[in-house]
Amino acid sequence: MAETWRDQLALDGQDAGIIALRLQKSRERMLEASLLIIPCLFLDDLDAYPDPERQEAEHLMAIQSIGAAIQNALLSLYANGLDAGWMCAPLFCPDVVRDALGLDQSLIPHAMLPVGYAAKEPARRPRLPVEELIVNWE
Secondary structure, three states: HHHHHHHHHHOOOHHHHHHHHHHHHHHHHHHHOOOEEOOOEEEOOOOOOHHHHHHHHHHHHHHHHHHHHHHHHHHHHOOOOOEEOEEEEHHOOHHHHHHHHOOOOEEEEEEEEEOOOOOOOOOOOOOOHHHHHHEEEE
């Protein structure tokens, strides 16, 4: 995954020093985690439709479902005193992840959740106030 990410960051024009730092931080998150969870999408048992519009909707619902499952896992981990983060690296190199873990080709790695106990409270990015996110339709 690191090689793929390094190549992609370079394609984005990022500085070599920044790339090295980002790879180091990412590697530390993975190697220092007590547990790594790799949620995978499985599409083989989706409903089949004759028209492409409904088939695409079925595919999108599967992606929404794995996203909801990942979020629920993160909330459950946090509620039980653990810390975890959502890393999307497997989306950019699913074959590398499948090969490294010996996963069946029908499994599509969608995320990586490093799980453990936080060494310190993480710095949080500022968020918009909820009042700015709600649209009033009156």
